[in-house]
Amino acid sequence: MKRICCLLAALLLAALPCATAFAAPAQSEIDALRGTKLYVYNWGEYISDGVDDTLDVNKAFEEKYGIEVIYDTYDNNEVMYSKLKGGGVSYDIVIPSDYMIERMIAEDMLEKINFDNVPNYKYIPEKYRNLSYDPNNEYSIPYTVSYVGLIYNTEMVDEAPDSWTALWDTDYENRILMFNNPRDAFAIAQSVLGMDYNMESPVAWKVAAELLMDQKNVSPVYVNDEVFNKMEGGEAAYAPYYVGDYLTMHDNNEALAFVYPKEGVNYFVDAACILKGSKNKRAAELYLDFLNEPEVALANAEYICYGSPHTEVYNDPDYLYYQNELLYPEEGAFKTQLFTNLSPETLALMSTLWDDVKNYIPTAGSGAHDFFFGEVNSGAAEQTDGKKLTPEARKYAICIGVFLLLCLAWVIFRYARRKYRENV
DSSP: OHHHHHHHHHHHHHTGGGSOGGGSOOHHHHHHHTTOEEEEEEETTOSOBSGGGOOBHHHHHHHHHOOEEEEEEESSHHHHHHHHHHOSOOOSEEOOBHHHHHHHHHTTOEEOOOGGGOGGGGGSOGGGSSOTTSTTSOSOEEEEEEEEEEEEETTTOSSOOOSGGGGGOGGGTTOBEEESSHHHHHHHHHHHTTOOTTOOOHHHHHHHHHHHHHGGGGOOEEESTTHHHHHHTTOOSEEEEEHHHHHHHHHHOTTEEEEOOTTOEEEEEEEEEEETTOTTHHHHHHHHHHHTSHHHHHHHHHHHOSBOOOHHHHTOTTSTTTTOTTTSOOTTSSOEEOOOOOOHHHHHHHHHHHHHHHHOOOOTTOOHHHHHHTTTSSSOOOEETTEEOOHHHHHHHHHHHHHHHHHHHHHHHHHHHHHHHHHO
16 A cells, blocks of 8 residues: 555656646746755654655655755754754754754754745644744744654563553563663653653752663663664564654564553654755755645655644545554543753753763662662562552652752751851
């Protein structure tokens, strides 16, 4: 089905020049752009590229408009951001995630889009417009929408998991994968602790970091795109990752299954943007419009396997993932949180804590695992009157402890200030 749809898409794209005038820019504008280059920076494996008879989107764009596409990829938002901030590179288009778009807008790294040059934006419905990361809808066009969840190997796992705590289960030591980027990794710890992903409390971030350090007891392997080979090859029991990528992995290993953990998950939007100082902004807008041609959007949605924000895609009964319950779950079926940009101070703290997590070497008898997850293993568990503390009780204990420490700090501060005034 996928091959047939992509062949039909190629035929339809060949006929696009004959479309009505409102669907394409004036021919003179196209002619002026021929022979130019467009530099695109995108996630790896994030565009239909002609493999297995799929539509080669960049090639189709080049053939239609005579604009050469120079295409590079990155593993995660932080790598992309660091490369752009480091200078020495010049791209026209980038496709970051929501919170990173918010940050890049705040740092004046993006150009405003002239939506008159992107008529296919009409296919993006209101629910994907004016979102928190781009509230005035000036800098971005949604490309994919999706969720993070937990992938597990049914041939290696005794029982189907329903919680993120599976990633701390010492029964699967050396067989657990973990995100190799701080925002996604911290979100999992924050979910377990019942915290807000966008909190600004340094104490709360440090508690989440302690939980991630405790995970070192299972010797997790930190991955980005390496997750595909490891899960498809049956090398790991658990891996947190994106639902669309799970569908790709499942095609290659039917023993894999997926769940949205009960503590909640990250819901995200990746969107196409034009970088500040683009040397070919008009061609960039033409490219954004091309990505939203219904045939192109369908080819990308079926190749990437992420949810599509494009009405002509998700309402198409012939769409490979039409009404797929994992990609398009019922609203409210589970708890979700959207990342927002963090303050510079919290970003710096997160970076420092992430380095601490990655460099941490667990020692015997640290006790942290028993405190957080006494019920996961048969080993020593924290007890009160002979009963194990529930996860909810531990969360409350942490919150109460933090509150008492803050109260103590406030009392000490007031006392010190009063003594200082008495001595002046």
